Amino acid sequence: MPEALSTLDRASGELVLIVDDLPDNLSLLHDALDEAGHTVLVASDGPSAIARARQARPDVVLLDAMMPGMDGFEVARQLKADPETAAIPIIFMTALTETEHVVAAFGAGGVDYVTKPIDPRQVLARIAAHTHTARVQRQARNALDAFGHATLVVRPADGKLLWQTALARTLLRDFFGSEGSAAPVPLIDWVRREVAARAAGSAPQALVTARGPRRLTLEMHRMHADDGGGDDPEEAEWLIVASQRDDAAVFEAMMRSFGLTMREAEVLYWAALGKTNRDIGDILGASPRTVTKHMEHILQKMGVETRTAAAARVLKLIG
Structure with missing residues (x-):
């Protein structure tokens, strides 16, 4: 992240990225958020939104569901598929209140939605709630990193690496030579074997791999349903805790x-x-x-x- 952005975006309040193709909506929200002490970035289309989210790592994204070209649902899917932006909470803004559209918003990775016409007070309340939760989760992940326990989340159904901490990214690169949103093949194969074995009543087994004197041990934990656990173990998200030891x-x-x-x-x-x-x-x-x-x-x-x-x-x- 550029140093200037790093200093700017945490200087006051939250860093909020607003994505909407209508200038009037952008202006209304920008003024309300600015007055509340937040730092605001704007994007008027999907590709720009993705680029700015990857560059600035905002605390929350306010995302218009219906935009020409790339709609908000696709923007959300791409942000959630990238480990660098997957943990950013996305609040959808939509005039569509039919059940299928609400389901689509959550299915694409949204944590909440607000309906148009936008009530700035409602938006501010949602931002406060979701950024607090995200901050607590981020602090917990950073604490694990600080104590040498890297964390990542994978979904065995499609082999996706949903998010990872900085230490986890380094360890996956060092031990598996992998980067990006796809989990390393040996790791996802182990996760799938563990899912099947645990369903059959077997005791959990850690994955151990080594590079010279360095040993990496990975342990797998089922996430709660509210955090993406789901009912189907294959479709569920699994938390992986990785720890390294050097026996040089x-x-x-x-x-x-x-x-x-x-x-x-x-x-x-x-x-x-x-x-x-x-x-x-x-x-x-x-x-x-x-x-x-x-x-x-x-x-x-x-x-x-x-x-x-x-x-x-x-x-x-x-x-």
């Missing part, structure tokens, strides 16, 4: 003490933690056969006959 000192000690390569140290480390060759292969992105070959070399170098003996020496070394 442990790996260096193993390599120095036993004359191992980095890859052999990785294999032995996970074997000492009780993982099978298949488990180790999944964690390291190798085949079980390759892991078996590494174990053979490890046992020779350490002068022991079994992986149990090798694991015991590792545990004695690292305590």
